[in-house]
Amino acid sequence: MxxxxxxxxxxxxxxxxxxxxxxxxAERLVDGTLLGDAPRPAMLIATADxxxxxxxxxxxxAERIAAHRARRGxxxxxxxxxxxxxxxxxxxxxxxxxxxxxCLTLWLSNLLLRDRDVDAAIDALAVALSEIQxxxxxxxxxVGLGIVPxxxxxxxxxxDAGRLNMRLARQAARVVLMVAGVPVxxxxxxxx
Amino acid sequence: MxxxxxxxxxxxxxxxxxxxxxxxxAERLVDGTLLGDAPRPAMLIATADxxxxxxxxxxxxAERIAAHRARRGxxxxxxxxxxxxxxxxxxxxxxxxxxxxxCLTLWLSNLLLRDRDVDAAIDALAVALSEIQxxxxxxxxxVGLGIVPxxxxxxxxxxDAGRLNMRLARQAARVVLMVAGVPVxxxxxxxx
Amino acid sequence: MxxxxxxxxxxxxxxxxxxxxxxxxAERLVDGTLLGDAPRPAMLIATADxxxxxxxxxxxxAERIAAHRARRGxxxxxxxxxxxxxxxxxxxxxxxxxxxxxCLTLWLSNLLLRDRDVDAAIDALAVALSEIQxxxxxxxxxVGLGIVPxxxxxxxxxxDAGRLNMRLARQAARVVLMVAGVPVxxxxxxxx
Numbered sequence: 001m002x003x004x005x006x007x008x009x010x011x012x013x014x015x016x017x018x019x020x021x022x023x024x025x026a027e028r029l030v031d032g033t034l035l036g037d038a039p040r041p042a043m044l045i046a047t048a049d050x051x052x053x054x055x056x057x058x059x060x061x062a063e064r065i066a067a068h069r070a071r072r073g074x075x076x077x078x079x080x081x082x083x084x085x086x087x088x089x090x091x092x093x094x095x096x097x098x099x100x101x102x103c104l105t106l107w108l109s110n111l112l113l114r115d116r117d118v119d120a121a122i123d124a125l126a127v128a129l130s131e132i133q134x135x136x137x138x139x140x141x142x143v144g145l146g147i148v149p150x151x152x153x154x155x156x157x158x159x160d161a162g163r164l165n166m167r168l169a170r171q172a173a174r175v176v177l178m179v180a181g182v183p184v185x186x187x188x189x190x191x192x
Numbered sequence: 193m194x195x196x197x198x199x200x201x202x203x204x205x206x207x208x209x210x211x212x213x214x215x216x217x218a219e220r221l222v223d224g225t226l227l228g229d230a231p232r233p234a235m236l237i238a239t240a241d242x243x244x245x246x247x248x249x250x251x252x253x254a255e256r257i258a259a260h261r262a263r264r265g266x267x268x269x270x271x272x273x274x275x276x277x278x279x280x281x282x283x284x285x286x287x288x289x290x291x292x293x294x295c296l297t298l299w300l301s302n303l304l305l306r307d308r309d310v311d312a313a314i315d316a317l318a319v320a321l322s323e324i325q326x327x328x329x330x331x332x333x334x335v336g337l338g339i340v341p342x343x344x345x346x347x348x349x350x351x352d353a354g355r356l357n358m359r360l361a362r363q364a365a366r367v368v369l370m371v372a373g374v375p376v377x378x379x380x381x382x383x384x
Numbered sequence: 385m386x387x388x389x390x391x392x393x394x395x396x397x398x399x400x401x402x403x404x405x406x407x408x409x410a411e412r413l414v415d416g417t418l419l420g421d422a423p424r425p426a427m428l429i430a431t432a433d434x435x436x437x438x439x440x441x442x443x444x445x446a447e448r449i450a451a452h453r454a455r456r457g458x459x460x461x462x463x464x465x466x467x468x469x470x471x472x473x474x475x476x477x478x479x480x481x482x483x484x485x486x487c488l489t490l491w492l493s494n495l496l497l498r499d500r501d502v503d504a505a506i507d508a509l510a511v512a513l514s515e516i517q518x519x520x521x522x523x524x525x526x527v528g529l530g531i532v533p534x535x536x537x538x539x540x541x542x543x544d545a546g547r548l549n550m551r552l553a554r555q556a557a558r559v560v561l562m563v564a565g566v567p568v569x570x571x572x573x574x575x576x
Contacts, residue, residue: 015564017336017529019354060344142563144401145209146338146530147538154339155444162403166565177563179334179369179378180207181358186563209528211546252539337401338530346531371526371561371570372399373550 008129008171012137015165015186016178017145023068023102025176025183026137029191030100031075039075043097045088046080047107068102082110086124089132098135104168105141105161112153118160122167129171138172140165200321200363204329207357207378208370209337215260215294217368217375218329222292223267227383231267235289237280238272239299260294274302278316281324290327296360297333297353304345310352314359321363330364332357392513392555396521399549399570400562401529407452407486409560409567410521414484415459419575423459427481429472430464431491452486466494470508473516482519488552489525489545496537502544506551513555522556524549 012029016022028034031042048065069078077097081088085107092099101107111118129136144162149155169175174188183190204221208214220226223234240257261270269289273280277299284291293299303310321328336354341347361367366380375382396413400406412418415426432449453462461481465472469491476483485491495502513520528546533539553559558572567574 013564017334017338017354018340019336019351019358021358060347142337142401143339144337144403145526145528146401147527147533147542148402149339152444158339159403162401162564166403166405169564169566175564175566177568180205180354180361180367182361182367182379184369184378186568187566209526209530209546210532211528211543211550213550252536334529335531336529341531350531372397372546372553372559374553374559374571376561376570 006130006171007173008132008136009173010132010135011129011168011172012135012174012176012188012191013165013168013172014137014139014176014178014183015142015169017142020178021181022139022141022178024071024181025178026100026102026139027072027076030098030135030137031073032098035191039073041075041077041097043092043095043099044072044076044078045085045092045099045101046078047082047085047101047103047110048080082107083114083116083121085121086128089125089128089136093132093134096134099132099137101136101138103139103141104164105143108161108164109157112157112160118164122164126167126171129168138168140168142177198322198363199365200324200328201365202324202327203321203360203364204327204366204368204380204383205357205360205364206329206331206368206370206375207334207361209334212370213373214331214333214370216263216373217370218292218294218331219264219268221383222290222327222329223265224290231265233267233269233289235284235287235291236264236268236270237277237284237291237293238270239274239277239293239295239302240272274299275306275308277313278320281317281320281328285324285326288326291324291329293328293330295331295333296356297335300353300356301349304349304352310356314356318359318363321360330360332360334369390514390555391557392516392520393557394516394519395513395552395556396519396558396560396575397549397552397556398521398523398560398562398567399526399553401526404562405565406523406525406562408455408565409562410484410486410523411456411460413575414482414519414521415457416482423457425459425461425481427476427479427483428456428460428462429469429476429483429485430462431466431469431485431487431494432464466491467498467500469505470512473509473512473520477516477518480518483516483521485520485522487523487525488548489527492545492548493541496541496544506548510551510555513552522552524552526561 014022014026032040111121144158175186177184177186206214206218224232336350367378369376369378398406398410416424528542559570561568561570
């Protein structure tokens with residue numbers, strides 16, 4: 001996988017904390033409205049499954065997903081894929097629409113909960129991203145700037161999330177950190 | 193409230209983590225000493241109530257408040273207002289002194305603990321800020337960059353704090369993120 | 385200690401969250417490979433003691449230390465000093481090699497666990513740094529951007545870590561914040 005280190009010219013990584021405006025910014029970036037364009041058809045790969053959340057009684061998550069969906073317009077199509085992101089990305093990219101993946105941190109959490117091979121999954125995602133020919137925005141949480149968590153699982157998750165973000169930031173053309181809803185350029189220039 | 197989206201040309205939002213230098217920076221911004229001016233009379237609206245903290249045995253908070261007070265000079269007047277920030281802001285602004293509000297995250301916590309309507313309180317604050325004719329610095333904590341908290345109340349607080357910060361950042365003329373005591377411009381230029 | 389406020393022209397502070405690429409960046413800064421130079425002999429002062437970690441069953445920490453060590457090349461020498469950083473810095477600086485201290489947050493934790501005088505230790509470190517004649521990179525964790533910890537000891541640690549970072553940032557010539565492996569300049573320019 002020598003090509004895995006090559007840059008991904010069409011990929012933007014949108015990082016931020018909880019309620020920092022990541023999803024909203026990435027949506028507007030992908031559908032073109034951020035720059036004042038008319039909304040263009042766009043594809044969301046959602047890593048949360050509202051049915052699944054509801055089944056497990058996670059009303060909080062289901063509510064958040066519904067609010068996100070209501071905010072997006074009819075020009076958005078949505079695919080839910082909690083696990084096999086690489087295959088879904090490849091499949092969806094054939095459609096030529098720009099893609100939003102929201103969010104990678106939840107995807108990582110899904111992998112860990114189901115005891116999947118995280119490194120292999122990240123490698124597969126990296127290969128898919130290096131081959132993709134459409135604009136992609138990846139949303140991910142920054143979770144490593146608080147106190148060290150007490151429990152080992154949370155520390156493992158925090159470490160894996162950090163490694164995932166570093167891996168993606170290394171090849172993404174653009175990295176943006178959201179601070180209170182304001183995009184701060186970390187790598188590359190802000191879109192303009 | 194159509195005007196609520198209008199910019200607040202005299203408002204600076206100072207964000208940062210614990211012990212990142214937010215209060216010190218905002219104090220020097222408001223009283224003019226940041227730019228080397230002679231200290232000008234200034235007004236602090238403190239959202240913590242030392243008497244209240246003492247009564248509830250929160251020695252840690254009382255100590256922190258005392259240290260902050262000692263650091264500020266005699267050119268500062270202080271009003272303690274843990275809840276009704278909008279009314280206090282309006283009242284104090286009539287005095288023409290620049291104002292420091294320290295801090296909004298504690299104010300939010302006060303609202304939640306007393307089961308007040310957070311959205312209504314934030315709306316009222318936004319209206320007051322849009323009408324104000326003096327320089328105002330708002331201090332707020334960034335609390336969303338750690339691991340997701342275990343308990344639902346902490347998650348609610350974290351979400352509300354993020355939404356509050358986004359709301360204020362959208363209209364403030366200037367947003368600064370303190371990193372280890374160093375101001376990093378997020379929106380607008382640093383004062384110079 | 386009037387000189388303690390003077391700048392430290394050869395000191396870089398590298399801040400960041402967990403798994404944000406702090407150590408890797410600081411290593412490459414110190415041994416010259418960051419700018420494409422051939423690796424120069426360099427000295428690591430490691431504040432963790434792998435033997436100590438192993439003895440206490442902290443396999444996680446021992447593993448992390450081993451991975452860091454494997455990543456560095458043979459041009460690195462290592463001294464382990466969990467407590468008396470000021471003396472070790474002075475001793476090592478006589479050798480004329482550039483120095484990496486990794487990391488200060490763990491050092492602070494060591495001081496707190498052994499009930500040492502944190503303020504005195506930080507003062508002594510500051511004096512040593514103000515006298516040093518070689519390039520030094522200091523790695524430290526940013527731990528204050530999450531929710532307020534439940535337990536008082538964690539709050540104390542978080543506060544002390546914030547104060548330590550502010551103290552060092554005030555005098556360091558350069559402060560860098562790592563975000564997903566990307567260096568963001570906070571004070572001074574990035575090396576180029």
